[in-house]
Amino acid sequence: MVTLNINGQERKVDVPADMPLLWVLRDELDMTGTKFGCGQALCGACTVHVDGQPTRSCQLSAADAQGAKITTIEGIQGKVAKAVQGAWQKLDVAQCGYCQSGQIMAAVSLLSQTPDPSDGDIEAAMDGNVCRCATYVRIKAAIKDAAQTLKA
Known part of the structure; x- marks a missing residue:
């Protein structure tokens, strides 16, 4: 047990x-x-x-x-999670959606630790999260959008 x-x-x-x-x-x-x-x-x-x-x-x-x-993805909550989820929806990040729970979990962790990430911070934090549909540009844009939402 x-x-x-x-x-x-x-x-x-x-x-x-x-x-x-x-x-x-x-x-x-x-x-x-x-x-x-x-x-x-x-x-x-x-x-x-x-x-x-x-x-x-x-x-x-x-x-x-x-x-x-x-x-888990079912349990994330709080202002960072809400900002990330909102940005994902706003920018229509998901294509097939299969990888997105892992992408979102990594993005929430990044923004929780680094509220104003540079491009390099985003690339380092998201490295190893593979998107079969190659929505990397939208993922990066959504992380930046979420960071701006958190600043406001």
């Missing part, structure tokens, strides 16, 4: 300790906003926040996630 703090709620799940957090979320808790992409932490589709830091859930075991505060 593994106990996880997910989106502010304690969840007990009867899974092997080495099961990746991604599969606990998707298969055991039916939280399908976090996506499976590559299974090797190379694409970012499975990004969640662990103690506020973007983390690839496909490579974090359930046992190693115990004691941490885990936030």
Whole structure:
């Protein structure tokens, strides 16, 4: 039995300790906003926040996630999350949408730590988040838009 703090709620799940957090979320808790992409932490589709830091859930075991505060795309909230989500909608960022939960989680983390990011900050923070549809220009523009919203 593994106990996880997910989106502010304690969840007990009867899974092997080495099961990746991604599969606990998707298969055991039916939280399908976090996506499976590559299974090797190379694409970012499975990004969640662990103690506020973007983390690839496909490579974090359930046992190693115990004691941490885990936030999924279903649980992000607050002014930064709202600004990012608003910018994503305003600029129509998503094309197929598959990678977008991971992109949004990375963007929220970036703007939480760096409210006025430079182009280099954005590129570094979003590096490794792959978009099959190549909406990178819109993603970057949305992050800049969200930063402007947060300044106002």
